[in-house]
Amino acid sequence: MSDLRVSIGAFFAIVGAIVIATGLLSTARAPLDTANINLYAGAAMLAFGVVMLWLARRRA
Amino acid sequence: MTLAPVDYIILALYFAFVLGIGWFIRQRVSTSEDFLTSGRSVPVWITSLAFIAANLGAQEVIGMCASGAKYGIMTAHFYWIGAVPAMLFVGVFMMPFYYGSRARSVPEYLRLRFDEKTRALNAITFAVMTIFSSGISMYALGLLFELVLGWSFTASVLLSAAIVLVYTFLGGLTSAIYNEVLQFFLIVLGFSPLAILAVARAGGWSGVAARLPAVMTHTWKFVRGASENPMGVEVFGLIAGLGFVLSFGYWCTDFLVVQRAMAADSMSAARRTPLIAAFPKMVMPFVVIVPGIAALALSKMAVGYAIPLKPDGGPNYDLVLTTLMAQFYPSGLLGVGLTALMASFMSGMAGNVTAFNTVWTYDLYQGHIRRDAPDSHYLKVARVTTVVGVALSIATAYLATHFNNIMDFLQLVFGFVNAPLFATFLLGMFWKRATGHGAFSGLLAGTLAAAVTHGLTVAENKGGWLGSTLHVFPSTMAQNFWIAILAWSSCFVVTILVSLASHAKPDIELRNLVYGLTRIPHDPDLPWYKRPLPLAAVVCVALIGLNLLFW
Numbered sequence: 001m002s003d004l005r006v007s008i009g010a011f012f013a014i015v016g017a018i019v020i021a022t023g024l025l026s027t028a029r030a031p032l033d034t035a036n037i038n039l040y041a042g043a044a045m046l047a048f049g050v051v052m053l054w055l056a057r058r059r060a
Numbered sequence: 061m062t063l064a065p066v067d068y069i070i071l072a073l074y075f076a077f078v079l080g081i082g083w084f085i086r087q088r089v090s091t092s093e094d095f096l097t098s099g100r101s102v103p104v105w106i107t108s109l110a111f112i113a114a115n116l117g118a119q120e121v122i123g124m125c126a127s128g129a130k131y132g133i134m135t136a137h138f139y140w141i142g143a144v145p146a147m148l149f150v151g152v153f154m155m156p157f158y159y160g161s162r163a164r165s166v167p168e169y170l171r172l173r174f175d176e177k178t179r180a181l182n183a184i185t186f187a188v189m190t191i192f193s194s195g196i197s198m199y200a201l202g203l204l205f206e207l208v209l210g211w212s213f214t215a216s217v218l219l220s221a222a223i224v225l226v227y228t229f230l231g232g233l234t235s236a237i238y239n240e241v242l243q244f245f246l247i248v249l250g251f252s253p254l255a256i257l258a259v260a261r262a263g264g265w266s267g268v269a270a271r272l273p274a275v276m277t278h279t280w281k282f283v284r285g286a287s288e289n290p291m292g293v294e295v296f297g298l299i300a301g302l303g304f305v306l307s308f309g310y311w312c313t314d315f316l317v318v319q320r321a322m323a324a325d326s327m328s329a330a331r332r333t334p335l336i337a338a339f340p341k342m343v344m345p346f347v348v349i350v351p352g353i354a355a356l357a358l359s360k361m362a363v364g365y366a367i368p369l370k371p372d373g374g375p376n377y378d379l380v381l382t383t384l385m386a387q388f389y390p391s392g393l394l395g396v397g398l399t400a401l402m403a404s405f406m407s408g409m410a411g412n413v414t415a416f417n418t419v420w421t422y423d424l425y426q427g428h429i430r431r432d433a434p435d436s437h438y439l440k441v442a443r444v445t446t447v448v449g450v451a452l453s454i455a456t457a458y459l460a461t462h463f464n465n466i467m468d469f470l471q472l473v474f475g476f477v478n479a480p481l482f483a484t485f486l487l488g489m490f491w492k493r494a495t496g497h498g499a500f501s502g503l504l505a506g507t508l509a510a511a512v513t514h515g516l517t518v519a520e521n522k523g524g525w526l527g528s529t530l531h532v533f534p535s536t537m538a539q540n541f542w543i544a545i546l547a548w549s550s551c552f553v554v555t556i557l558v559s560l561a562s563h564a565k566p567d568i569e570l571r572n573l574v575y576g577l578t579r580i581p582h583d584p585d586l587p588w589y590k591r592p593l594p595l596a597a598v599v600c601v602a603l604i605g606l607n608l609l610f611w
Contacts, residue, residue: 004081004106004238008245011077015070015396022066022392030394032261032363032387041253041393048249 003059009052016046061208061386067395074246074399075223078239078406082227085235092438095232096418097164098323102234106241107329108336111320112344113240116247117408118401119197121348122204125384126377128352129367131291132276133610135352136345140279141303144338144603146311148596150321151334154312156580157489158322159330160572165322166315167423173488173573175496176427181503183423185477186315187416191449192470194412195456201405202457208382209398217457220402224409225450229443233323233418236410240320243403248340250400252347254381257388258354261363268357276353279610292535301541305548309482316415328583328590335595342602355380413449420445472514479544480506480551487555492567492574498559506551513543 023038030037089095102110127135163169167186171179198221202213227235262268269277275289282288283295293302311317311334321333358365365387368379385397421442430437460467484503487494515526519533533539572578588594 004241007077007081007238008242011073011242012245012249014073018066018070018073019392019396022390026391028390030386030388030390032358032365033257033390034261037253037257037388038390038392041396044253045249045396048245 003056005052005056005059009049009054009056011049012045013049013053016042016044016049018042019045061382061394063209063394063398064391066392067398070392070395071399071402074403077242078223078227081238081242082230082235085231085238088234089230089232089439092421092435092442093164094234095439095442096414096421097319098232098234098237100323101325102237102323104324104329104332104336106237107320107324107333109244109340110237110240111317111333111337112341113244113247113407114236114316114320114411115408116244116344116404117197117411118201118204118405120408121247121251121401121404122200122378122381124345124348125352125355125381128349129356129375129377129380130352131289132272132353132356133279133345133349134275134283134289134291135349136279136610137298137302139341139345140603140607141299142307143311143341144599145303146307147334147338147341148599149308150312150318151331152592152596154485154489155321155331155334156327156578157573157575158318159324159327160578162572163322164422165418166313166318167419169573170484170488170499171423171427173570174494174499178484178496178499178503179423179427181500182481183419183427185474187419187424189474189477190316190412190416190419191452192456192467192474194409194416194449194453196460196467196471197405197408198453198457199460201401204378204382204401207379208386213461217454220405221409221450221454224406224413225447228410228413228417228450229446232442232446233319233414236414237320237323239410240407243407244340246396246400246403247407248347250396250403251351253393254384254388254397255347255350255354258351258358258384261388262354262357262361268354271357271360272353276356277610279607281611286534286538291537292533293538293541297538297541297545301538301544305479305482305544306541308486309478309480309544309548313481313485315419316411319415319418327581328586328592331592332590332595335592335599338599339602342599342606351384352377352380355384409453413446413453416449417442417445420449475540475543476507476510476514476547479510479547483548483551484555487552487559488574490575491556491559492570492576493559493564494555495559495562495564497562498555498557501558502551502555505554506547509550510543510547513546514539517542 019038019042023036023042093099158169161169161172163172167179167183170182198217202217205211205216206213227239259265259268275282283298286292286294321330324330324333359367368376368383370376389397421438425441426438480503484499514523517531517533517539518524518529519536519539522536567577570577583591
């Protein structure tokens with residue numbers, strides 16, 4: 001945790017996973033959406049989190 | 061808008077992480093400088109992102125989205141000419157003096173360069189202003205959550221304040237800065253899906269442009285005269301008022317942002333902080349302004365979205381952001397969006413609290429109340445000040461619920477005080493003949509000029525309290541720009557005149573404080589992307605490109 005990239009990476013990886021899971025479990029959509037947005041936004045956050053963790057690991 | 065359990069889980073997870081970061085950083089704090097200036101040890105990528113995040117409060121996010129719906133892409137002027145050029149200037153030209161002087165705060169630089177009274181004037185107004193603005197944004201957040209989610213005003217104000225208090229109390233400035241980076245990414249990742257979804261639903265940028273008057277999608281095409289655009293501003297007022305006086309006054313002298321750069325681990329890192337920050341700053345309009353513009357386009361389509369209304373029937377632009385979220389974010393992402401809103405509020409508040417803390421402890425307490433105590437005493441004072449600062453912010457938030465007029469009045473007065481500041485710093489840093497008497501009287505003259513201009517002109521029924529009206533402005537924005545221009549010019553002229561009539565400091569006392577008596581580092585060994593001038597040149601090219609793209 002001493003490296004900020006680990007904290008940020010872990011946070012977004014977990015949030016991304018939660019949002020993807022929500023998208024998989026529930027098909028409820030917001031009024032103006034035409035796709036399952038939780039899947040895409042969750043994947044983006046998960047990817048960002050993993051990249052941050054990878055950056056932290058590479059430097060350590 | 062109703063939240064599902066998953067949204068609360070995400071919000072709780074965020075709270076756990078910010079508190080966790082504070083908990084881990086507390087081990088690094090053993091002196092007052094660790095607590096108040098991060099001991100000048102923070103890596104440059106962190107200070108850069110904190111530099112923008114500290115300014116990116118909840119009011120900024122909500123207000124920029126609102127302005128997007130009200131004024132269109134012209135709102136981006138607040139970023140492109142209203143921030144980026146000043147950020148380049150502070151990094152390239154001013155940071156060598158701030159960082160090189162070893163001052164611990166901006167008011168302390170004024171004491172080293174000028175004298176005690178100039179510092180006291182700046183420190184006191186700054187301290188009052190930071191508490192005030194953190195209280196006001198707390199008030200805005202509490203109201204919004206009460207309206208949109210039905211949360212109790214007291215509960216959201218106290219909970220968010222308590223969390224900010226805990227992590228700034230534990231880790232001081234470092235903790236605030238580290239959390240600002242997390243908050244920055246959360247704001248970007250939490251709000252950019254909204255921009256993408258809203259623009260896509262309106263048929264892409266060309267679809268947005270086709271549904272709106274041309275003035276909403278051009279930044280420069282309609283500024284020849286004030287009547288051509290909804291902001292009511294013309295090109296000279298825009299460039300000189302916003303692009304020069306207001307923006308340089310804020311980004312180059314406001315300790316809230318400058319403090320982030322001063323925490324960097326080297327002179328080179330301190331100079332690069334605002335330059336690197338300029339890149340994300342340039343693209344922030346796409347995250348915070350574009351959703352507002354797209355919302356207006358959506359309201360002209362038959363998709364069931366309308367701009368929210370006030371009780372009196374006028375548009376309530378401040379609710380555009382949250383109503384848009386309700387339309388596009390399903391449970392899950394909605395939790396992320398609301399957490400981002402909470403994060404923007406916290407980054408703004410922590411920025412104010414930590415800046416207040418340093419100015420109170422070093423400039424007011426150590427400067428005027430107890431001068432020669434051991435460092436452990438000042439560390440204790442700084443921790444107590446954190447608690448007091450948060451408590452005063454909460455008190456201000458409650459004051460705002462009862463006395464809205466007092467708040468408007470104070471905001472106006474702070475504008476008068478701030479407008480002339482940049483003239484003082486410009487002369488202080490680049491003209492060694494400028495004196496303390498000159499700076500002090502210049503600041504007073506500038507503030508007075510601002511007040512008198514406001515008293516003699518009228519815009520949207522504001523101002524004109526001096527009895528006679530010399531000029532009527534098409535909008536309060538234009539009035540503000542011109543007040544700033546006149547305040548700055550008065551301060552500039554009076555500082556020069558009084559300086560010439562008073563006794564200057566000898567050169568030896570001005571070393572590292574003034575241009576000509578300071579060695580400006582050139583770092584020829586560093587690669588180009590680590591040197592200030594080439595970085596600034598890249599920013600300039602990108603900035604010109606963006607302005608041409610949205611001409």
